[in-house]
Amino acid sequence: MDNLTAEDYLNQQTALEEEAKELMPWDPKTCTYSIGPLKQQVYACLTHDNIGICYSCSIRCHTSCEIVELFTKRHFTCDCGTEKDKRIDSKSSNSKCEIRQNKECDIAAVDNIYGHNFQGLFCDCSKEYDPESPSVMIQCIMGLACGEDWYHDHCIMGYTDEELKDVARKSEDDKSENSPDGFPSLESFDSFICWKCVSRYNYYFQKIMSNELANDIISCTIDHDKSSHFINEHGKREKIDSDIQFSIFLKEDYGNGLEKLKDSITDHKDKLYIFLTELVPFLIKDEDLYEPPTEEDDSILDIISKSLSSSMTTSDIVLGTTALNKLQSKLKEFLKPFAEKGEVVKEEDISSFFHSSN
Incomplete structure (x- = not known):
């Protein structure tokens, strides 16, 4: 820090700005309510x-x-x-x-x-997201029964956190994932439909799975069989009289497969045809994801760089740490009102700041 120059400072700010762009890549100037x-x-x-x-x-x-x-x-x-x-x-x-x-x-x-x-809870276990958890989380692509929830891999298989301690995980040689044995490789499927959505629309999924085009659509299914049991007062599992629930994992090009299946149904009053065209058309052709407009104006760093080159001499630019720290502190205070009000910092604002600081 003792040898920090203006160039060093600007390089640091560049790195920070790039990191900020990754976290907040869009210009926050459009509320989507009106759209x-x-x-x-x-x-x-x-x-x-x-x-x-x-x-x-x-x-x-x-x-x-x-x-x-x-x-x-x-x-x-x-x-x-x-x-x-x-x-x-x-x-x-x-x-x-x-x-x-x-x-x-x-x-x-x-x-x-x-x-x-919307309460900050996810999955069937209703827990907050834990970035330190080894479990993979996957969003249900259908979401009509679960609200497009996110699920832990072991919860999809029906394991509780306590049971997970005794569940073997995939080989540690595979550094890309740490899912329980029996869970499909992340590279083997494109999307996932949870057992809740499958159960609610079981009639239609049974029709899809029995169709000759199923191999073009479905990668595999995973039973959620632990959900068909409950723990009694003695701590033992008891079977509930219900069908075993299961989740469906879809292949990469499942949309085209579903479209072929839909087009093969000549009776447009058929329940499966109506299901595919009116209830889940997004499974055939996904909706476009809205993205806010990107920042088109000069970045704050670009503006500062221009101001430095135009308003400071070479000897000024190589000032030591003390001067730079003072400048940084003043700059932060200057930019604070813009940030609080969400206003765009223009080049003339920064130029005025550096001229007044001379």
Whole structure:
């Protein structure tokens, strides 16, 4: 640090900016509420009644809230600035959503589906996401019964956390995954439909599995047989009189296989045809994922670099650590209001800062 130059400082900022771009790759200036229901990145605000908000509002409007990333959800409308958003009850600002600048609460979507993911909980075990867990988590591609939930590999197989201690895992030579024995390799399938969705629509999946095109669609199935038992007061498992539930793992090109199957049904009043065309058309052709616009303006680092080269001499640029630390501290204070208001920092703003700092 004693020999840190302006060039070193800017290189460090470049690395930090690249890391920030990976975490927040889009320009947070568009709230998706006005666009309507979309397949989009959704975030749950645990601070304000577990509402669902879009990418931009998670950054601009709910900055100080406890946010949980839910990844993608289909047909979801942002709740920010609507009657569901409890944040606006105590807001001093006249705008209900900082991006839309609406003065009155908008009407919340009536067809949003809120599962336990919006409480920060995932899987059939209803636990928070643990990045340190060795278990692989997979999202149900269908989601009509489970709300597009995410599941641990061992929970898909019906094992509890306690039982998992005695379950053999795949060879440690395979560094790419650490799933229990019997769980399909991650490279062997493209998508997954949980046992809850399969059970609810069992009639249709039995039709699909018995069709000659099933080999083009289904990679394998995994029984969730532990779910057909329960623990009695003596700590023993007892069989419940029910069919064994199972999950389905789909092949890479399953959409084309399902489309061929659908096209082979000549009777358009057939239940399976209606199921494929009206209830789960996204299994044949997935919906486009909405992505916010990318940042088109110069980055803050680019602007700073230009200002340095234009307003500071060569001798100034090679100042020591003390001067750079002071400059960095002042710069952070200068940029803080822009960050809090979500405003774009323009080149003339940074130029003015460096001129005033001379």
